[in-house]
Amino acid sequence: MHEDLSSDAGLVRDGRKRPAPEGPARPLVDREVPLGPQADRPLAAAVHAWLDGELPEAAVRKTESSKDVEFWRALDTEMARVRRLRTPQHVEAQIMAALPTHAPAAAISPWYRREFVITPATALLVGAALVAAGSIVTALLVR
Amino acid sequence: MKTTDAIAANVDQDASDQLVIQEVLAGHRDAFRLLISRYSDPLYRHALCMTGSPDVAEDVLQLSFIKAYQHLSEVRGRFDAWVFRIVANGCKDWLKNIRRSHLSYEEDDQPSQQATPDEELDRTELRSDLDRALASLPASLREAFIMKHVEGRSYEEMADLLGTTVGALKMRVHRAREALQALLEEKYA
Numbered sequence: 001m002h003e004d005l006s007s008d009a010g011l012v013r014d015g016r017k018r019p020a021p022e023g024p025a026r027p028l029v030d031r032e033v034p035l036g037p038q039a040d041r042p043l044a045a046a047v048h049a050w051l052d053g054e055l056p057e058a059a060v061r062k063t064e065s066s067k068d069v070e071f072w073r074a075l076d077t078e079m080a081r082v083r084r085l086r087t088p089q090h091v092e093a094q095i096m097a098a099l100p101t102h103a104p105a106a107a108i109s110p111w112y113r114r115e116f117v118i119t120p121a122t123a124l125l126v127g128a129a130l131v132a133a134g135s136i137v138t139a140l141l142v143r
Numbered sequence: 144m145k146t147t148d149a150i151a152a153n154v155d156q157d158a159s160d161q162l163v164i165q166e167v168l169a170g171h172r173d174a175f176r177l178l179i180s181r182y183s184d185p186l187y188r189h190a191l192c193m194t195g196s197p198d199v200a201e202d203v204l205q206l207s208f209i210k211a212y213q214h215l216s217e218v219r220g221r222f223d224a225w226v227f228r229i230v231a232n233g234c235k236d237w238l239k240n241i242r243r244s245h246l247s248y249e250e251d252d253q254p255s256q257q258a259t260p261d262e263e264l265d266r267t268e269l270r271s272d273l274d275r276a277l278a279s280l281p282a283s284l285r286e287a288f289i290m291k292h293v294e295g296r297s298y299e300e301m302a303d304l305l306g307t308t309v310g311a312l313k314m315r316v317h318r319a320r321e322a323l324q325a326l327l328e329e330k331y332a
Contacts, residue, residue, distance in 0.1 A: 043321050051320065052298075052313070071328055072320075078269050082293050087187040091201050092179050095208045103170040104215040 043068060156181075160222040167215055175215075179208055182223055185294060186230045192289040193234035195278050203233040224304055231286065231305070238282050269331060276326040280319055287315035288323070 044065045049055040051072060060069055118126075160181075166174035183204060190200035207229045218225050277285050290296045290304075291312075298309045298316075305312070 043317070043324060048317055048320065051292075052316075068324070071324065071331060074269065074331060075273065075323075075327075076292070078267065078273055079293050081267075081270065082188060082192065083295070085184075085188055085191065087183040087204070088197070088201065091187070091204060092176065092183065094201075095179055095205050096173075096176055098205060098209055099172060099175065099212050100209075101172070103172065104168060104212055 047072070156223075157221050164215055164218060164222065167212070175208075175212055178211075178222065178226075182226055183208075186227065188293060189227070189289060190230055190234055192277065192293055193231075193282070193285060194237055195274050199237060203230060203237060207233050227304055235282055235286075272327060272330065273323075276323050279326065280322055284315050284319040284322065287312050288319035291316045 044060075044063065046055060046060050046063055047065050047068045050057060050060040050069070057069060060066075160178065163174050163177050167178075186207070187200055187204050190203040191197060194200055194203065207226065210229055211226050277288070280288070286305075287301065290301050291298075296304075298312050301312050302309045
């Protein structure tokens with residue numbers, strides 16, 4: 001939500017509230033579910049439930065919503081045609097022709113994400129190096 | 144029982160996709176054709192309904208598969224879900240660009256008149272009106288409606304693919320239905 005910080009938010013200088021301005025409310029631009037064209041009447045919950053597969057058609061036809069059922073049946077017939085549409089045949093060949101000729105590059109992960117493998121020999125070497133470094137530092141400090 | 148079978152089929156399909164991906168990564172470029180033929184139809188329908196234009200849908204599909212090929216080594220999880228997100232984002236980017244480029248939304252975001260001959264035979268008046276009504280919906284409502292009613296996906300699957308909640312998607316689909324009915328019922332109810 002964007003706050004209008006320059007606004008006096010309906011307050012006048014003596015602290016009393018100013019009457020709310022008349023006119024349409026400011027549109028909410030950041031709604032998660034934006035409003036589409038507004039329906040004159042909302043669809044009955046039973047129709048939504050039927051369309052969501054939660055109610056059988058017979059249960060909705062008994063109610064006042066039988067007109068809505070007809071409407072959505074007609075629309076579904078149309079959408080069934082869309083469901084049968086296939087990709088035009090030339091598209092697959094077009095895509096294959098447009099692909100780079102070389103194999104896709106292997107993913108390069110940064111060093112800190114790579115697997116860290118330590119063998120017993122490496123562990124011995126690192127241990128010996130640490131002991132040697134420790135004794136050198138101790139000898140220097142003791143002097 | 145049906146659900147178990149469907150899950151088993153999905154697992155098989157996913158394992159098979161992974162094998163194909165390994166083939167392609169090993170340098171067998173032609174194996175990618177199998178992934179295209181497996182998934183192009185539902186992806187094409189999604190792009191067609193989102194953009195309203197067969198030409199744009201073909202372009203989005205082509206660019207998406209090229210992108211998928213280039214980044215194939217980055218696939219984590221199911222290939223079909225991953226490539227769907229590429230196509231869905233491609234459609235949304237196209238819709239955003241069309242608005243940004245100062246072209247008239249009414250003129251340019253409408254279904255193309257250049258339909259394929261097969262499609263032309265199939266196109267009814269209701270279909271044309273439905274396409275126009277869909278084009279007038281905000282992209283997120285259109286996307287949710289298409290995924291539910293054209294692609295026949297469950298809300299859970301949609302939530303998984305779009306990274307949002309089932310509640311938000313139900314709300315989008317409900318709003319889309321009411322908006323479409325408001326636009327079309329005078330003529331068809």
